[in-house]
Amino acid sequence: MFSIFYSFLILGIFSTNLVYSEVPDWSSNSELPGNEICEWHKEHEVCYRDGNRANIYELESNQLEADLLNGAKHSLFYPVTVTNLAIPNDSVERFFDEEDSSPLRNFIFRIAKKISKFRSMDEIFSWLGLHKYPKDEDQRTPNPIPFMGREIQKQRMGVTTHRLHGTKATTFSCAACHSSNLFGVKVLGMTNRFPRANEFFHLGQSMISKVPSAAFQMFFNPTKEDLYIFKRAKHALKFVEVKVPLEVGLDTSLAQVGLSLSKRSEDEYASMNPWKAKFPRRNRLRDVPADSKPAVWWNLKYKTRWLSDGSIVSGNPIHTNFLWNEIGRGVDLRQLENWLVENTDTIKELTAFVFSTEAPRYQKFFPNKINIAKARRGQKLFLKNCSGCHGKYEKAWDSPADLSYEEQLETTKVWYHKKTPVIDVGTDPYRAQGMRYFYKDLNRLKISETIGTVVKPQKGYVPPPLIGIWARWPYFHNNSVPTLFDVLTPDFKRPKSYIAVPAHDPSQDFDIVKNGYPRPDKIRSPYREDEAFHFSATRAGTSNEGHTTMLLDDQGREKFTNQQKLEIIEFLKTL
Numbered sequence: 222m223f224s225i226f227y228s229f230l231i232l233g234i235f236s237t238n239l240v241y242s243e244v245p246d247w248s249s250n251s252e253l254p255g256n257e258i259c260e261w262h263k264e265h266e267v268c269y270r271d272g273n274r275a276n277i278y279e280l281e282s283n284q285l286e287a288d289l290l291n292g293a294k295h296s297l298f299y300p301v302t303v304t305n306l307a308i309p310n311d312s313v314e315r316f317f318d319e320e321d322s323s324p325l326r327n328f329i330f331r332i333a334k335k336i337s338k339f340r341s342m343d344e345i346f347s348w349l350g351l352h353k354y355p356k357d358e359d360q361r362t363p364n365p366i367p368f369m370g371r372e373i374q375k376q377r378m379g380v381t382t383h384r385l386h387g388t389k390a391t392t393f394s395c396a397a398c399h400s401s402n403l404f405g406v407k408v409l410g411m412t413n414r415f416p417r418a419n420e421f422f423h424l425g426q427s428m429i430s431k432v433p434s435a436a437f438q439m440f441f442n443p444t445k446e447d448l449y450i451f452k453r454a455k456h457a458l459k460f461v462e463v464k465v466p467l468e469v470g471l472d473t474s475l476a477q478v479g480l481s482l483s484k485r486s487e488d489e490y491a492s493m494n495p496w497k498a499k500f501p502r503r504n505r506l507r508d509v510p511a512d513s514k515p516a517v518w519w520n521l522k523y524k525t526r527w528l529s530d531g532s533i534v535s536g537n538p539i540h541t542n543f544l545w546n547e548i549g550r551g552v553d554l555r556q557l558e559n560w561l562v563e564n565t566d567t568i569k570e571l572t573a574f575v576f577s578t579e580a581p582r583y584q585k586f587f588p589n590k591i592n593i594a595k596a597r598r599g600q601k602l603f604l605k606n607c608s609g610c611h612g613k614y615e616k617a618w619d620s621p622a623d624l625s626y627e628e629q630l631e632t633t634k635v636w637y638h639k640k641t642p643v644i645d646v647g648t649d650p651y652r653a654q655g656m657r658y659f660y661k662d663l664n665r666l667k668i669s670e671t672i673g674t675v676v677k678p679q680k681g682y683v684p685p686p687l688i689g690i691w692a693r694w695p696y697f698h699n700n701s702v703p704t705l706f707d708v709l710t711p712d713f714k715r716p717k718s719y720i721a722v723p724a725h726d727p728s729q730d731f732d733i734v735k736n737g738y739p740r741p742d743k744i745r746s747p748y749r750e751d752e753a754f755h756f757s758a759t760r761a762g763t764s765n766e767g768h769t770t771m772l773l774d775d776q777g778r779e780k781f782t783n784q785q786k787l788e789i790i791e792f793l794k795t796l
Contacts, residue, residue, distance in 0.1 A: 352378050353407075483504040721754045
């Protein structure tokens with residue numbers, strides 16, 4: 222999930238809602254600021270505004286700088302201390318590192334290591350898709366990553382080790398899913414291309430639930446504090462249900478929240494009743510996929526409702542993110558509500574930072590590679606065919622002033638919908654439909670009332686602002702389209718499969734012409750041989766259909782030639 226706030230002063234309780242001083246408008250009636258223009262597109266009036274909420278609290282520069290720094294730290298180091306699902310850090314590290322004279326214990330260790338295939342905690346975090354902290358500040362990084370202290374910097378981005386109940390307990394922060402490596406540059410606020418958080422939860426649940434506390438005590442030799450953390454996690458997992466994503470690169474957080482709620486009581490705090498956990502309510506998310514990719518943060522400043530389907534119609538998305546994260550970690554919702562009430566400054570700082578984030582610029586990674594004449598032709602095609610959904614982008618090159626090459630590439634103004642729309646363009650509907658299966662459970666929670674969050678199922682998805690779209694491959698909410706060229710191609714001509722690869726080497730891991738993943742025969746080893754990186758668009762939930770009618774003329778023929786598609790892509794690279 223954000224923009225920047227004005228003086229977020231004293232928290233009070235009015236009736237049942239959190240009340241702040243000088244808060245942004247988080248209601249369903251909120252609109253973007255700025256000047257307004259309205260146009261007709263396909264018999265519908267579309268109204269845009271040229272403002273955004275990058276400084277959502279309207280803070281003065283000194284306060285803004287301080288809040289952004291703290292907010293960045295909160296995104297890297299998970300601030301919620303009432304989380305129940307954490308790893309007893311010291312005991313697990315000893316599992317990997319210690320040698321013991323007991324033949325039985327050594328035998329168990331050898332077997333466990335062989336089964337798990339992990340030889341260290343760092344290998345686990347690497348498999349989870351977590352990236353190392355940058356050693357030096359990189360000028361291509363749009364959102365500077367603050368120094369977190371030597372001990373934290375030794376970990377990977379997204380790993381958080383709290384001091385809880387007298388011991389070290391490890392969990393994961395926002396950066397686990399919302400940071401990425403882009404050709405050697407760590408970008409905070411960008412989608413993690415290969416998040417495995419849900420898969421890890423699934424693995425942890427299946428293993429921890431089968432390990433008696435006595436066995437953990439015997440073979441891990443934990444302190445009493447570590448044993449407590451283990452028992453607490455074991456208890457929490459009784460009220461958590463996880464699905465493994467259909468494809469690597471997607472997550473099943475929606476299902477994890479919905480199914481976990483089905484294992485709790487139906488009262489206003491979703492009480493954790495062991496009987497309910499053993500016999501959960503029926504929920505279609507057990508059988509219906511609702512997978513999606515993690516969002517980029519820099520778009521939030523232009524939006525007034527949240528998630529890919531726009532179903533969160535009111536409320537601060539940071540509040541909602543904490544709530545959903547913790548439901549999926551087996552939290553006591555009374556404790557979480559108290560934490561939110563007591564930590565308003567933390568919420569404010571994180572919200573301010575997330576809303577302020579910027580997208581990586583193409584020209585920083587590929588200097589002098591954009592053909593301005595070609596991009597200007599693409600701009601005209603975009604305005605005529607795409608702006609009604611994705612907004613309008615004014616360029617410095619439209620000015621009569623004599624500008625340098627770099628100056629011409631600047632986007633001087635973004636016109637996006639004054640209220641975030643949801644549009645059904647025929648893309649895979651399963652993710653959007655998934656919200657219908659548990660939104661009532663969310664809305665009746667007392668904590669949802671307290672934080673002002675309202676969820677309303679939608680039909681379709683939000684046509685996102687296209688700032689930084691070049692860096693966001695693969696495309697669609699379900700990662701089903703490997704390149705921008707394929708997005709601009711009718712669905713019946715799109716590839717039904719592709720091979721994913723981390724963005725390490727721009728010459729090998731990126732198709733600079735079509736903007737996205739290279740052709741399968743161009744993918745380097747070992748990803749070509751690893752089935753985990755092979756994406757299929759042939760299943761329910763991963764279909765690459767849709768977004769096609771706008772690509773065809775009245776006779777059903779393609780609107781754009783291949784050359785015109787490349788011109789539009791050239792324009793999009795400048796955003």
